[in-house]
Structures are given as C-alpha cells and as structure tokens.
Amino acid sequence: MRGEAGFPVRVRFTKRGKVRFISHRDVARAFERAFRVEQLPLAFTQGFAPRPKVSFGLALSVGHESDAEYLDVQLAEEIPLETLTRHVSEALPDGIGVTGAAALADRAPALQESVTAVAYRVTVTGPDDAPVDVGALRVAVADALAKPAIPVTRTRKGHEVTEDLRSIVRTMAVMDTDDLGPVLDLELSTQPRGTRPAEVLAAVDGDLVDRRVLRTKQLIERGGARLEPLEADARSRVPEARAS
Amino acid sequence: MSNLWPRIEPLLARVEKPARYIGMERGAAAPAHRPGDVSWLLVYPDTYEVGLPNQGLQILYEILNERDDAAAERSYAPWVDLEGELRRHGLPLFSVDTHRPAGEFDVLAFNLSAELVYTNLLNCLDLAGVPVRSEHRRPDAPVVVAGGHCAFNPEPMADFVDAFVIGDGEEAVGEMTDVVREWKRAGRTTREGVLRELATIPGVYVPAMYDVDYDGPFLREVRPRFDDVPEVVDKRTVADLAEWPYPKQQLVPLTEVVHDRLNVEIFRGCTRGCRFCQAGMITRPVRERPEEQVRTMVQDGLRRTGYDEVALTSLSSADFSGIDGLVAGLVNEQEGSGCVSLSLPSLRVDAFTVGIAGEIQKVRRTGLTFAPEGGTWRIRQVLNKLITEEDLYDAVEGAYWQGWRRVKLYFLTGVPTEMDEDTLGIAELARNVVKVGRRYTRQASCTASIGGFVPKPHTPFQWFGQNGVDELERKVGLLRGAVRKSGVQLRWHDPAATFAEGIASRGDRRIGRVIERVWRDGGTFQEWSERFDLGRWLGAMAAEGLDADWYVTRHRTADEVLPWDHISAGLHRDFLWQDWQAALHEHGLPDCRWTPCYDCGVCTDYALEHVVASPVAPAGGSQGTGQDLGRGGDTPVAFLGLGEKAGSGAR
Numbered sequence: 034m035r036g037e038a039g040f041p042v043r044v045r046f047t048k049r050g051k052v053r054f055i056s057h058r059d060v061a062r063a064f065e066r067a068f069r070v071e072q073l074p075l076a077f078t079q080g081f082a083p084r085p086k087v088s089f090g091l092a093l094s095v096g097h098e099s100d101a102e103y104l105d106v107q108l109a110e111e112i113p114l115e116t117l118t119r120h121v122s123e124a125l126p127d128g129i130g131v132t133g134a135a136a137l138a139d140r141a142p143a144l145q146e147s148v149t150a151v152a153y154r155v156t157v158t159g160p161d162d163a164p165v166d167v168g169a170l171r172v173a174v175a176d177a178l179a180k181p182a183i184p185v186t187r188t189r190k191g192h193e194v195t196e197d198l199r200s201i202v203r204t205m206a207v208m209d210t211d212d213l214g215p216v217l218d219l220e221l222s223t224q225p226r227g228t229r230p231a232e233v234l235a236a237v238d239g240d241l242v243d244r245r246v247l248r249t250k251q252l253i254e255r256g257g258a259r260l261e262p263l264e265a266d267a268r269s270r271v272p273e274a275r276a277s
Numbered sequence: 278m279s280n281l282w283p284r285i286e287p288l289l290a291r292v293e294k295p296a297r298y299i300g301m302e303r304g305a306a307a308p309a310h311r312p313g314d315v316s317w318l319l320v321y322p323d324t325y326e327v328g329l330p331n332q333g334l335q336i337l338y339e340i341l342n343e344r345d346d347a348a349a350e351r352s353y354a355p356w357v358d359l360e361g362e363l364r365r366h367g368l369p370l371f372s373v374d375t376h377r378p379a380g381e382f383d384v385l386a387f388n389l390s391a392e393l394v395y396t397n398l399l400n401c402l403d404l405a406g407v408p409v410r411s412e413h414r415r416p417d418a419p420v421v422v423a424g425g426h427c428a429f430n431p432e433p434m435a436d437f438v439d440a441f442v443i444g445d446g447e448e449a450v451g452e453m454t455d456v457v458r459e460w461k462r463a464g465r466t467t468r469e470g471v472l473r474e475l476a477t478i479p480g481v482y483v484p485a486m487y488d489v490d491y492d493g494p495f496l497r498e499v500r501p502r503f504d505d506v507p508e509v510v511d512k513r514t515v516a517d518l519a520e521w522p523y524p525k526q527q528l529v530p531l532t533e534v535v536h537d538r539l540n541v542e543i544f545r546g547c548t549r550g551c552r553f554c555q556a557g558m559i560t561r562p563v564r565e566r567p568e569e570q571v572r573t574m575v576q577d578g579l580r581r582t583g584y585d586e587v588a589l590t591s592l593s594s595a596d597f598s599g600i601d602g603l604v605a606g607l608v609n610e611q612e613g614s615g616c617v618s619l620s621l622p623s624l625r626v627d628a629f630t631v632g633i634a635g636e637i638q639k640v641r642r643t644g645l646t647f648a649p650e651g652g653t654w655r656i657r658q659v660l661n662k663l664i665t666e667e668d669l670y671d672a673v674e675g676a677y678w679q680g681w682r683r684v685k686l687y688f689l690t691g692v693p694t695e696m697d698e699d700t701l702g703i704a705e706l707a708r709n710v711v712k713v714g715r716r717y718t719r720q721a722s723c724t725a726s727i728g729g730f731v732p733k734p735h736t737p738f739q740w741f742g743q744n745g746v747d748e749l750e751r752k753v754g755l756l757r758g759a760v761r762k763s764g765v766q767l768r769w770h771d772p773a774a775t776f777a778e779g780i781a782s783r784g785d786r787r788i789g790r791v792i793e794r795v796w797r798d799g800g801t802f803q804e805w806s807e808r809f810d811l812g813r814w815l816g817a818m819a820a821e822g823l824d825a826d827w828y829v830t831r832h833r834t835a836d837e838v839l840p841w842d843h844i845s846a847g848l849h850r851d852f853l854w855q856d857w858q859a860a861l862h863e864h865g866l867p868d869c870r871w872t873p874c875y876d877c878g879v880c881t882d883y884a885l886e887h888v889v890a891s892p893v894a895p896a897g898g899s900q901g902t903g904q905d906l907g908r909g910g911d912t913p914v915a916f917l918g919l920g921e922k923a924g925s926g927a928r
Contacts, residue, residue, distance in 0.1 A: 051282075054295035055531045063531060066583030096290045124583065126301055126531055162287065244287075 039076040039086075040108040041137040042117065043144075045263055048099045052128035057092040060129065064104060067124035073117070076107040090144035090251065090262070091151065094229060099248035101151075103144050103262050105137065133263050141266035148262065150203060150252040153219045155230045156211055156245035165241065167215045171207050174217070177237045178205060185232065198236050201228050205237075213244055220250075281368060282376040288362040296532035297325035298359065300351075300373035303582065304526035306338070307375055308348035313462065315454045317341050317349040318372055318382040318419075322389075322397035323804060325353040325373075329528060330536040332590070333425065334388050336523040337450050347454045350374040350382070354397045355404070357801065357808075363404065370404040379405035383457055385419045386450075387438070389427035392781035393774065393803040395434060396796040398423070402437065409793065411439050411485055416465045420457060420475075424449075428482075429512075429559050430734040430841040433781050435484035436789035440475045443482055443844055444512030444559075445545075447521050452478045476506045480513030482844060489786050494827060496785055496838040511845045512559065516885055518545055518566045522574060529582045538586035538620070539578045543571050543603075547592035548869050548887070551650070552661045552860050553689060555733035556592055559846040561879040563596075563870055564888045568603055575607060579617060586618045594621040595630040596870075598891030604636055623648075626664045631675035645676045648687035652702025658863045659694050661856075666706070673710050677717040684710055684723045690752045691730040691744030691775075693860060700752045703727070704759035711764040724766045727753060729775030731782050734841040735848060737856035742832040743779045746772045746811070773811035777803065779829040780814060785840035788828070791817040847879035 048060065055063070065085055068075055077083040086107035093099050114134045122130045141147075157165050177183065183198040203220040210216060217234075221227055234241040253265040289295035310316050319338055321328025328334070334351065341349035350372035355363060363369070370379040379385060385405065387398050399409045402421065408414050411421065423434060424442035431441040442449045453475060460471040469485075476483035486506045490497040501508055515521055527539060544565040547557040566574075575587050587607075589597070597603065604619065611617040619637040624630050626647045634645060649664050651657040657664060673684055688703045707725040714721025729749045732738045744752070749772035760767050780788060794817035795803075802808040818825045833839065835854060842850075852875070859866060869875060870887055880886060 051286075051299045051301055052531065054289055054299050056296065059296060059532045062533075065585075066529065068583070069585065070581070070583040095295065126303070128301075 040111045041105060041141065042108060042114065043103060043105050043135050043137050043141075043263055043266070044117065044121075044131055045133040046102050046104070046125075046129055046131045048093060048097075048102055048129055050098070050128035052126050053096055053098045055126075056095050057089065060102075061087065061089055061104075063126055063129060064106075064121075067121050068106070070124040071120045073106075073121070074109040074112065076109045088143060088145070091148055091223060091227070093248060094246070097246040097248060100132075101248055101251050103148075103251060105141075105144055111136075135263040135267035138266050138268045144262065147253045147255075147265065148251045149224050149254045150220055150222055150250075150259075151227070151248060152250040152252075153221070153230050154208075154247045154249050155217045155219060155234070155243050156213050156215070157217055157234065158214045158242050158244040159240050160242060162213065162244065165214045167207060167210060170215050170217070170237075170241075173237050174205055174207060178202070183236045185236065196226065198228060198233060201226070202233055205233065211245075218249075279378065279381070280376050281371050281378060284366065284368055285363075285371065285376060288359065288366065288368075291362060292358040293356065294325075294532065297353065298355070298373060299531070300376075301531055302329075303529040304524075305374055305528060306342045306349065308342055308350065310348050310377075313346070313458070315347045315384065315457045315461065316382045317347060317384045317386055317450075317454075318352055318379050319349055320352045320354075320370075320379075320385060320387050320398075320401055322354050322387055322394045322401055323802070324356060325530075326532075326534045327804075328353045328388070329530050329534045330540070331388055331390070332524065332540055332542060333446065335528055336521070337386070337446050339524050339526060340447060341450055341454070344451065344454060346458055350377065352379060352401070354394075354401055354802070360400070360404065360801075369406050370401055380407060380419065382419050383461065384422055384453070386422040386424065389423050389425040389434070391804060392427055392433075392778050393809075395427075395781055395792050396800050396803055398434070399437060399793060399796040400801045409796075410436050412436075414439070414468060416468050418468075420471065422453070426555060426559065429555070429844055429846060430783065431482055431484060431844065432786045432840040433784040433788040433792060435786050436793070439472055439483065439485070441482040441484075442513070443480050443510055444846075445515040446513070447515050447523075449478060449480050449513050453481065473503065473506070480511065482510040484786075487843070494824070496840060498838065499840075499843045509843050509845050511883070512847060514562075514847075514883060514885060515545070516564070517888065518542070518564045519570055522566075522570055525577075527578055527582060529584070536588070538588050539575070539582055539584040540588050540590050541571055541574045541578065542566065542591065543589045543594060543597050544591045546887075547596070549593060549596075550661050550856075550866050550868060552659075552737040552856060553650070553692065553730060553733070554592075555736050558736045558848060560592070561847065561877065562885050562887045565598060565890055568599060568890065571603060572606065572610075576610070579611075584617075586620060588620045588622050590622055593623050593625055595623075595625040595633060598889050601629075601633055601636070604633055608637055626672050627668050628671040628675045631672050631679065634676070635679045644683035644685055645681045646685040646687065647672060649706065650687065650689050651692065651699065652688065652704070652706055653699045655863055656692065656695060656699040656702070658865045659860045660689070660692060661860065661865050663865045663867075669706065670709065670713055673713050677714045677721060682714075682718055682720050682722065684714065684721075686710065686723065686725050688725060688727050689730045690727055690756075691749050693738060693741045694863075695752075697752075697755060700755055701759050704756050704763075704765065707760060707765040708763045715764075722764055722766065724768060725756075725760070727756065727767065727769040729770055729772050731775055731778045733782055734839070735844075735846045735853070737853050737860055739783070739839065739853065740833040740835075740837075740857055742830045743776075745826070745830050746776050749775060771806060771809070774803070774806070774809050776825075776829060777809070777811055777814045780818070780825060783840070784828060787821065787823060790821045791823065794820060847877075847882050849876070849878035849882075852877045 075085040088105045090103040117134050118131045159165055184195050185198050186195050201222045205219050207215050208218045230246050231243045234243050253260045253262055319334050338349045341347045352372050402409045407418050421439045423438045424446050428441040428443055456474045472483050475481050476486045486502050488500050546560045546563040548563055649669055650662045651660050707723050710723045732741045753769045795813050798813050800813045
C-alpha cells in the first residue's frame with residue numbers, strides 16, 4: 034500500500050458552532066483547501082479533472098453539530114499523523130477541528146458502507162422555542178417505543194413506499210435537560226436505510242422540534258463488535274488529540 | 278454595539294443556504310468598535326454568492342480595517358426567506374462579520390455594479406431601520422454612500438444615497454472617514470453639515486447639494502447650491518496600481534460563490550474603445566500592475582487561501598504587456614505543486630490568445646469563450662470591436678485543434694444601425710464555428726449568447742435610442758429560426774429585463790420615485806428572472822406620469838442636457854459625440870495605448886498616463902485595424918520596469 038499506492042488515512046473531526054450551517058460539500062471543500070494550505074502530499078485522481086482522493090462518510094444535515102465526523106484521504110506518501118491532526122486544524126474554519134487520525138489498512142471498506150449506526154443528542158422544544166415538559170416527553174417516547182411498528186410514507190424514485198421507523202430506532206431516552214428543554218439521546222441504524230432525528234421526533238409527537246442536534250458517535254458493527262471508525266480498519270493509531 | 282447572533286441563529290434553521298449569513302471566511306475581520314472610530318458597513322445589495330467575490334468591496338474592507346480610526350464589516354442582501362423571518366421577528370439587517378445591526382454603523386456603503394439591484398438597496402436600508410429617502414434621515418442615522426460603475430449616473434438613486442463616490446475608491450474612503458470622524462467628534466450636529474463637508478472631497482457627489490431644473494420633460498440644469506460645491510464632479514483615479522496590492526487577504530468563503538477562486542487584478546482600465554462598453558470608457562487610462570507584483574500576489578494568495586485556481590483579472594487580460602511570459606512563468610512555478618489552474622476571464626478573439634489559453638489549460642479543455650459582439654464586419658466597425666471573421670475562425674480553429682470541444686460566443690443585439698442581415702450574421706458566424714469544429718470532432722458545439730443592448734452613460738452610444746421589447750423579441754425570433762438544426766445553441770437575455778435596465782441606466786432624478794414604487798410593490802432581486810416583472814416597472818412609470826419610451830427608446834440630440842453631464846469620467850463630450858458620429862459612419866478607432874493619442878480627455882485633463890510595460894502591442898493585438906502599430910506618438914505613456922523584464926515578452 035505504501036510507495037506507489039500511497040498512504041490512506043482516516044480522520045475524525047468536529048463541526049461545532051456557527052460552522053454547522055455549511056453543507057457537506059462545503060466541509061469537503063474546506064478540507065481540500067486546508068490540505069493544500071498545509072501542503073499535505075495528496076494523491077490525485079487521474080483524468081481530465083484531477084481531484085484529491087478524499088471521501089466523506091454519512092452526510093450530516095445542515096445545521097446539525099457533530100463530535101464524530103469522518104473522512105478518508107489518500108496521501109501520496111507516509112507522514113507522521115500528529116502533523117495532520119495538529120496543523121490541518123489550524124487551517125480549517127473555526128468549529129471544525131481534527132480530533133484523531135489513523136492510518137488505514139489495505140483495502141479498508143468505504144466509510145459510507147461500513148458505518149451501521151449513529152448516535153445523536155437532541156434538544157427538544159415545541160414550535161418557536163415553546164418549552165416541552167420532560168415528564169410528558171418521557172411518556173410520549175415510551176409510547177412510541179412500545180409500538181410494534183411506526184410506518185412512515187416516503188417518495189422514492191417517484192413511488193410512494195411505506196417504511197418502518199421503529200426498526201431504525203435502536204434506543205431513545207430523555208437523559209438530561211439544557212437551557213432550552215429536554216435532551217433526548219438517540220441511536221439510529223443507518224443500514225439499509227437511516228433517518229433524521231426530526232422524523233423520529235415527528236413520529237413521537239407532531240409538534241416537537243429538533244432545536245439542537247449533536248451527532249455524538251458513528252459506529253461500525255462487525256462480527257459482534259461495536260467499533261469506533263478510527264479503530265475499525267486502523268493499521269496504526271495515534272494518541273487522541275483534542276480540538277482546539 | 279450589540280451582537281444579534283443569538284436571535285438570528287434560530288432563524289437560520291428555516292432558510293435556504295444559511296451559510297450565506299455566518300461570515301467566518303478566512304481573511305475576515307472581527308474589528309473592535311471603539312467609540313471614536315468611524316464604522317463602515319460595506320453592503321453588496323445582492324445575494325452573498327454574487328457579492329462576496331466582489332473585489333472592489335474586499336479592497337475597501339481591507340483598506341478601512343488597516344486604519345486605526347476605522348472599522349469595516351460586510352453585509353449582503355438577505356434572500357426573501359430570511360428577510361421575511363427578520364421582519365417577522367423585528368430584527369434588522371446585520372453584518373456577517375460580528376452580526377451587528379446595520380443601523381449602528383456610522384456609514385452604510387453600497388456597491389452598485391448593476392442597475393437592477395437598485396431596489397435591493399432600498400430594501401436593505403429599510404431592513405436596517407434607516408429611512409429610505411435621504412431627506413427623512415436625522416443626524417443619528419448612518420451616512421448612506423454608494424460607489425461602483427453605476428455611480429457614474431447617480432441621478433436615479435439621488436433621493437436615497439447621501440454621497441456617491443465616482444471612480445476608484447481606494448483614496449476617497451480614507452478622506453470620507455476623516456470627515457465623518459470629525460463630525461462624530463463634534464457631536465453629530467446637523468446632517469447638512471457633514472454632507473456639505475463630504476461634497477468638497479474630490480470625486481464625491483452629494484445630490485442634496487444640487488438643484489435640478491426641468492424644461493418640460495427635458496433637463497435644463499443641475500446646479501450646485503453652494504460656491505464650495507463643484508459644478509462638475511470628476512472621478513477619482515488611482516494613478517499607480519503598484520501602490521495598492523489589494524486585496525492582500527482575499528476572503529475565502531465557506532460556501533460556494535461565483536468566481537470561487539483567487540483573483541489577482543493585473544491591470545485596470547481599457548482603451549480598446551468598444552463603444553458599447555461603459556467599463557472600458559470610465560476606467561481609463563490603462564494602469565498595469567508590475568509583473569513581479571502579480572507573481573508575488575499569486576504565490577502568496579495561493580499559499581494562504583488553499584485555492585486551486587487563480588484568475589488574472591482585467592477588462593482584457595491578454596492585453597497585459599508580456600502576458601505570454603507571465604503565464605508561462607506562473608504555469609512553471611505551479612507545476613508539481615498539486616494541480617493549480619490559471620484562467621484569463623476576458624479573452625481576446627485571436628489565435629495568439631488561444632495559444633495562451635492552451636498554455637494554461639493543459640487539462641480540462643472543455644469550453645472556451647469569445648466575444649465578437651457583432652455578426653458582421655460592418656456592425657463590428659460600428660461597435661469598434663475590430664475583429665475580422667478570419668480572426669474569429671483562426672481563434673476557433675486553434676481552439677478545436679488544441680482539443681476544446683465547446684465554444685461560447687457572446688453577441689449584442691439591438692445596437693446602433695443594426696439591420697436584419699447583421700442580426701442574422703450572428704447565426705451565420707455561429708454556424709460556421711460549428712463547421713470549423715466538426716472538422717476536428719463530431720462533438721463540436723457552439724453556444725451563442727445574445728444580450729439585448731442597453732446604452733450606458735459616458736459612452737459614445739449614450740445618445741442612442743434603445744430597442745424596445747418587441748423589437749428585441751423579433752430579433753431573437755429571427756435568430757432562433759436561423760440556427761435551427763445547425764448545432765448552435767442559442768441563449769438570450771430576457772428583453773423585458775433589458776428594458777427595465779434601460780429605464781434605470783439613463784434615468785434622471787425623477788426615476789427615483791419609480792424605483793421606490795417598484796420596491797414598495799415587492800420588486801426586490803430584479804436581477805433574478807424568477808423575481809423580475811416588467812409590469813411592476815411600467816406600472817410605476819405610469820403612476821409617476823413618466824413615459825417609459827421617452828427614457829428608453831428615444832434618441833437623444835447633441836444639445837440635450839444629459840442627467841449625468843455634471844459627473845465626469847474625464848471623457849470630453851466632444852470626443853464621445855465625434856466617436857458616436859464615427860460609429861454611424863462605420864469607422865473604427867484603434868487602441869491608443871499603441872497609436873497616437875486621439876485626446877479623449879482622460880490622460881490630459883487628469884495629468885495621468887497609461888502605465889504599461891511594453892511599448893508595442895501584443896502579438897495579434899491589432900485586431901484587424903490595419904494600423905501600423907508603432908510606438909505611441911504623442912500618447913502620454915509611462916513604461917514600467919522596461920529593461921530588466923524586457924526578455925519576458927519574448928518578442
């Protein structure tokens with residue numbers, strides 16, 4: 034893999050604060066620019082329009098924050114991973130910080146296919162920031178979880194299809210409150226299909242608003258183990274770095 | 278000052294493209310606002326994606342923030358969805374840098390690059406909580422300033438803007454800061470006091486200091502009200518671009534914008550003399566940036582921004598002295614440093630230029646754009662766009678031969694003396710371009726993009742009666758028929774929008790009421806076809822008792838007082854009239870950089886010189902004028918860095 038084939042690396046990063054309003058594509062471009070500013074030895078695609086070989090995991094909705102975003106980047110040669118975590122953060126917009134990196138094993142499966150579950154922390158309000166009662170929310174959540182199925186109708190490729198949300202929701206519990214209201218912890222499957230926290234809330238009670246959403250984890254479940262994506266296909270690993 | 282972010286933030290979840298409103302660009306300032314400082318809010322009255330790349334705004338932003346008595350932030354017109362949310366929640370227009378209310382700034386300065394944004398300026402003022410009409414503003418309201426190319430006819434916006442800056446703003450913004458600072462220090466007494474003071478700054482036009490007299494529908498006179506207010510306001514011109522290497526910290530937006538690349542301005546001004554082109558007329562003389570400075574700005578800019586594309590910008594970049602050497606040097610330097618591409622946004626139509634394009638676009642040869650503007654040699658002489666058919670076919674042949682597959686051609690229709698055979702000549706040229714291309718690839722295609730011509734102030738065509746909507750539609754119809762099944766794709770600009778632009782472009786002070794009505798009727802974002810409605814404009818004209826055709830389609834006479842006669846771009850009215858007559862007689866006029874001066878007035882009256890590095894025209898630069906392009910006889914031309922860089926031109 035080294036030498037001609039290059040040096041694949043998986044990077045974990047955060048998306049916090051104002052920068053949460055930029056899109057998945059915007060994040061990709063910010064990384065490409067940061068890699069160039071820091072003069073990382075990027076590997077490029079062949080052809081008429083060479084692009085750096087960077088692939089991102091599951092898209093995060095615009096407006097959502099995250100402590101667990103990932104990307105895979107192909108470097109042309111091996112570099113100390115500490116360099117990557119420290120310097121690239123400096124060249125990224127405020128709120129996007131690299132918190133870890135791992136050299137990937139040969140032919141590691143793509144992020145998009147390998148992540149099987151994601152966890153969110155959601156602050157719940159009513160419309161226009163109307164407060165939501167914690168006790169009432171607990172009851173509504175318990176009711177929703179007790180249902181055998183939660184059918185939702187979607188349009189896919191021009192056809193209306195009915196899907197079951199209940200099978201996507203792994204866990205859902207009110208764990209805390211913050212300045213705006215109760216905070217719900219959610220873990221959702223992403224395979225074969227995932228869903229957004231807003232859709233889960235709508236199934237609990239049509240008036241609930243996902244006022245703040247933080248993605249806390251992405252998981253790769255393989256052979257009975259629940260793995261953090263940096264561990265899952267790592268060849269070697271650097272100690273954790275903190276986002277500044 | 279207050280920070281509105283906590284109140285804006287919840288609204289952003291409900292609007293499209295919220296990244297428009299967060300700022301945070303690399304290069305952005307977070308200025309401290311000290312009480313004695315003059316705070317400027319620089320507003321581009323269109324969306325963030327359109328406004329952010331504007332180089333003029335970025336240049337002034339840096340210059341002001343470098344001063345120790347000023348602070349500058351930026352704002353862009355919020356799209357209708359956010360505007361609705363802001364109004365619903367009682368929130369004002371805000372800066373994207375630190376999310377401060379617009380009304381708390383001392384100066385609101387608008388960039389006016391196009392007439393159809395005028396209603397957005399009113400909307401931004403209203404959203405800021407500032408009275409839209411100057412006469413209703415009290416001393417505590419911000420001073421409302423506007424600049425940009427449209428300021429060369431300030432009259433349609435005279436009721437709303439306190440002070441216009443005519444021409445280059447680099448020096449004027451500092452002088453205005455001094456005046457506003459002293460006004461603040463003295464306790465912001467009367468508004469008339471600060472406006473009168475501003476009116477004495479060269480290049481600054483304060484409409485309230487002038488009385489306007491009419492003679493029926495005609496203008497009789499625009500007269501200063503005081504002795505210390507100039508009768509004619511002359512434009513400001515930065516003599517030496519080398520002293521202004523801005524922007525030094527070009528902003529890198531977090532979301533996609535137009536022209537999303539590093540831009541380095543290689544020269545300002547153009548003397549090609551295209552008679553329809555307001556930019557070329559009002560930005561004279563030509564001032565080149567020294568090649569070495571261009572190189573440094575490109576290298577530093579790429580290193581700092583992480584961009585993978587750099588554009589060398591100007592009104593005709595292939596005219597830069599030694600452009601071939603500059604391009605070859607930049608391409609060599611970038612080789613191996615990871616696929617940086619170079620672009621020249623305004624290409625001349627000739628084989629030499631295509632050669633340069635080939636040099637810089639080694640990969641990604643998909644589309645190349647030329648602007649022959651007219652369909653026949655006769656009409657191109659009228660336009661003074663002196664490209665022969667051979668020039669065009671050579672250029673196109675070179676393009677296809679070097680691997681390009683799509684050629685895009687820009688044309689104008691509705692120009693003076695245009696006959697149907699000239700209009701149809703557009704289709705013929707485009708069809709022939711496809712034929713040339715098919716010799717090289719079956720995929721060859723050609724897009725002809727047709728713009729309806731709007732006569733602009735300070736050009737030789739300022740006296741010409743614009744074509745009406747029906748006539749432009751007829752011409753587009755002719756072309757549609759003529760390109761059928763030919764491999765030519767035709768694109769055209771909406772003739773209705775062209776007509777509204779005509780109202781605002783050559784309007785006088787009475788048009789202000791029309792603009793206000795269109796805005797009050799909900800007519801914002803008029804540059805956006807989904808938001809444009811000519812009915813609103815015609816309704817507003819009728820309601821004000823004004824005849825749209827009188828303003829748009831009427832030919833002006835030699836003795837008519839024009840609404841912008843008290844604003845000078847340095848061009849003598851006699852020169853413009855003679856050039857208009859020459860146009861009607863189908864006479865072309867060569868570029869004065871390399872031929873004797875024909876005394877347009879700019880250099881001589883302002884004691885300026887062209888600043889160019891080469892005494893001879895670039896290869897292919899004659900563009901069919903048949904002139905012997907020797908050294909510029911009596912032309913006041915200063916040569917930059919001749920000698921040490923003489924070899925780089927390779928000729």
